[in-house]
Amino acid sequence: MTAGERPDAVEVPWSVIPDYHCFGCSPHNATGLRLSFTPRADGALEAAFRLGRAFESYPGVVHGGLIGVVCDEVMGNLIVLARRVPAFTVSQRTRFLTPLLIDREYRCVATLPPARADGPIPAHAEILDANGAVCATSTASYQPFDLHAVRDQLTLDDDEVALLDHALSTANTLSPNGARP
Amino acid sequence: MTTTSADTILRTVTEIAITETGLTAAELTPDADLRAMAGVDSVRVLRMIARIERTFDIELDDADVFGMSTLAEVTAVVERSVAEAAA
Numbered sequence: 560m561t562a563g564e565r566p567d568a569v570e571v572p573w574s575v576i577p578d579y580h581c582f583g584c585s586p587h588n589a590t591g592l593r594l595s596f597t598p599r600a601d602g603a604l605e606a607a608f609r610l611g612r613a614f615e616s617y618p619g620v621v622h623g624g625l626i627g628v629v630c631d632e633v634m635g636n637l638i639v640l641a642r643r644v645p646a647f648t649v650s651q652r653t654r655f656l657t658p659l660l661i662d663r664e665y666r667c668v669a670t671l672p673p674a675r676a677d678g679p680i681p682a683h684a685e686i687l688d689a690n691g692a693v694c695a696t697s698t699a700s701y702q703p704f705d706l707h708a709v710r711d712q713l714t715l716d717d718d719e720v721a722l723l724d725h726a727l728s729t730a731n732t733l734s735p736n737g738a739r740p
Numbered sequence: 741m742t743t744t745s746a747d748t749i750l751r752t753v754t755e756i757a758i759t760e761t762g763l764t765a766a767e768l769t770p771d772a773d774l775r776a777m778a779g780v781d782s783v784r785v786l787r788m789i790a791r792i793e794r795t796f797d798i799e800l801d802d803a804d805v806f807g808m809s810t811l812a813e814v815t816a817v818v819e820r821s822v823a824e825a826a827a
Contacts, residue, residue: 652799654786654790654802656783656786656787656790657783672797683794685790692787693787693790696790696793696794698793698799
């Protein structure tokens with residue numbers, strides 16, 4: 560599922576890079592999750608997903624590592640969209656309550672606690688089944704970074720950095736700060 | 741940050757337990773063994789813990805989560821974690 564298939568989905572800043580290949584959210588990565596993100600009125604960010612057998616662990620069960628990836632992806636993009644700064648994941652803890660099943664509909668909802676002082680940004684995520692029951696929870700910390708300061712680690716040229724700078728500074732419709740009420 | 745009292749924590753924890761288990765406040769006494777109560781399985785307890793962690797903005801250790809059986813024990817662990825977060 561791509562952002563273009565969901566009219567209410569928000570474009571992530573990385574989408575200004577024509578060939579970005581993020582495993583979690585790029586529509587250009589055929590082996591990725593292709594998540595798209597929908598802002599909610601309460602400041603949360605949501606991604607609906609259904610994973611097929613390519614992501615299987617035990618027969619019929621989604622691989623647990625992918626659950627962590629989905630949560631990380633939604634939390635990380637909420638930070639980018641709400642705080643307008645890219646951030647690396649520093650740590651993540653995921654608790655699995657029930658197995659997620661192959662070819663079933665789920666959604667991941669990420670929230671940010673109220674902004675704190677300087678330091679890593681904490682975030683929360685939950686994976687819910689079609690009935691709204693919580694199947695997994697995740698908490699993580701993210702360290703914001705300056706695109707220009709990590710140029711040697713990212714394969715971006717000057718034009719792409721300029722595009723990203725502009726995309727990060729451009730207003731989006733996300734609720735202010737994406738903070739949890 | 742203000743200190744959250746044990747009574748306040750117990751009250752909030754009990755409200756969450758009522759929501760997540762469907763049991764009544766009369767059944768969910770502080771010393772009742774949650775895992776021995778009809779209709780309360782490990783998944784319900786984990787959902788309750790997830791809600792408690794979000795409500796208090798804390799992260800409980802797995803050893804604590806799986807070692808707790810009563811709301812009084814949950815309250816003690818939450819109280820300690822809230823105090824550590826505030827320190």
